[in-house]
Amino acid sequence: MPHQVLCASGGESGRLRKKNGGETVIxxxxxxxxxxxxxxxxxxxxARARKKRYPKCHKRAKRSFIPNRVSIKERPERATKREEAGHWESDLVVSSKSKYALQVCRKSRxxxxxKIGNKTVNESIFALENILKNYPKDLRVSITYDNGSEKA
Structure with missing residues (x-):
């Protein structure tokens, strides 16, 4: 019986004990x-002969925030009403295979x-700077960040 128990998975081992007349269920x-x-x-x-057990739950990465970011609530009225060009929204799109930094002009849309390598704050800022550096200063008035968890 002990060899039979060891060759089974943990769940099967407990059921085998019960099946074979043992009163103790493990x-x-x-x-x-x-x-x-x-x-x-x-x-x-x-059944899974691993030297180390890995926990089933994954720890969440600590969220980091972009310094000097403007919340949607603090966005200028002209940007909210789409009255003036140069107000941008910044967001990240993350899939299992790739990550993209998006910037959308509020007025012209x-x-x-x-495409970015990872979803860190530094990578997002670098992508943002590279995207907007070719635009004149009057078309770079404000940037509002989506503060979702994908920027963590």
Missing amino acids: SCESIYQWIYREAPHLIGYL KTLIR
Whole structure:
């Protein structure tokens, strides 16, 4: 019986004990914890024979903020009403394979897109500077950032 229990996954091991007339039911998590803590030489017999256990939940990265950013609530009235060119909105589009920095002019709705390597604040600022540097100063009045988690 012990060899049969070790060759099964944790869940199967607990069910085998119950099936074979044992009154004690062992949870699969208890089996894994015991093997990793007390009997690491048995790890090779587990269904997923990994030397290290990885937690199922992922820690969130700390959010970083762009310095001197303007919130949507603090945006100039002329930008909100789309009365004047040169007011931009900045956002990030993130997919599983790529990341893009977007800038949209509030008045003309012209959209500028640049592919970026990662979603850090520095990368976003670098992309923003490179996109808008070719525009005259009167078309770079204000920038409003979307403060979503993708900028973290």
